[in-house]
Ligand SMILES: Nc1nc2c(c(=O)[nH]1)N[C@H]1C(S)=C(S)[C@@H](COP(=O)(O)OP(=O)(O)OC[C@H]3O[C@@H](n4cnc5c(N)ncnc54)[C@H](O)[C@@H]3O)O[C@H]1N2
């Protein structure tokens with residue numbers, strides 16, 4: 001049996017980083033910069049006022065001068081005025097927040113320290129020159145690194161890139177994943193179920209989980225346990241995909257369509273193109289990985305909880321790494337258990353968890369069965385029990401992964 005770490009390494013070897021592409025800013029949320037973003041302009045781009053008020057010359061408005069003092073207002077400088085009209089000696093200009101300082105203007109008097117006059121204004125006191133002035137380049141200087149390669153483009157990083165006048169940023173593009181579920185018992189939503197049939201839930205769940213980490217997902221219509229039909233569906237699924245993801249059909253019985261279709265030589269050297277393996281974990285033991293038509297392929301077990309846990313353990317880190325994320329793991333805590341749990345010897349167990357933030361404990365949420373989808377949907381965490389632990393008591397500390 002493979003360890004969890006061994007299978008994770010096998011998958012990592014299969015899927016490389018996505019290319020860095022110029023991407024429109026409004027499509028960059030959550031994507032990772034592939035190279036340093038160099039500021040093309042200064043921020044702020046020019047000296048400007050931080051206050052609505054009046055701007056004067058230092059010689060006309062000495063901070064230790066005699067106030068009140070009344071001076072003529074020569075002109076208005078609203079934000080956006082660009083003619084650069086100089087400030088005549090012995091006058092003030094009305095200036096608004098964000099408007100450029102006129103040549104000669106050094107002292108900003110907030111409107112609150114004046115009578116607010118339009119043609120002439122009474123000044124009740126003057127700050128020192130430079131106070132309330134936002135200097136060109138004081139936030140960022142043109143030619144320096146605004147955002148380093150590896151930065152995740154969140155709302156504030158997008159704001160900064162926009163302020164620098166950039167329409168696109170060079171980010172690793174989303175990984176393109178095609179999801180394909182298998183099983184003759186599976187039915188689409190809205191259909192009437194015959195005995196033995198169930199509604200298909202893995203592809204919507206896996207697609208949503210993949211989209212939540214920024215992947216671009218296509219769902220191929222799920223296929224029956226029929227090898228030619230699966231091969232045809234995989235051919236279609238492989239077009240334009242960076243990764244193929246199947247669920248179901250990989251365990252030990254008959255009618256294991258994924259295993260049946262993909263076992264046997266397929267690699268260039270006659271080696272199997274897909275390895276079907278057992279991983280020492282519960283749930284999620286039967287796994288597979290390889291290539292189909294040259295495209296990396298990961299085969300997940302069909303039980304819904306097994307499929308989702310496999311996503312958390314293997315796919316989520318894989319997708320995040322391919323997209324250049326600095327952090328591929330969920331936030332991890334060490335938390336004491338509220339109740340006893342048991343775990344199979346020699347397997348890493350992933351139990352659905354529920355945190356009690358007041359008590360500072362975690363409980364197993366539902367049993368270990370890999371069909372218990374409703375308990376999975378109610379869990380806020382995953383409890384990870386090491387391979388060598390078989391019986392844990394209340395108060396024992398366990399590793400807990402925080403889910404969204
Ligand atoms: N004799 C053995 N039987 C099983 C073993 C074993 O080692 N020996 N392993 C068990 C484990 S562990 C798992 S996990 C499952 C994996 O089975 P498959 O990957 O072949 O999945 P299926 O047999 O196709 O389905 C299992 C189960 O999940 C339901 N399912 C499948 N796909 C979907 C879907 N898209 N949406 C909703 N539900 C789905 C399916 O109806 C089955 O109930 O094998 C054990 N058996």
Ligand code: MOO
Nearest residue numbers: 283284285306370
């Ligand atoms: O490993 Mo299966 O995934 O236990 O249910």
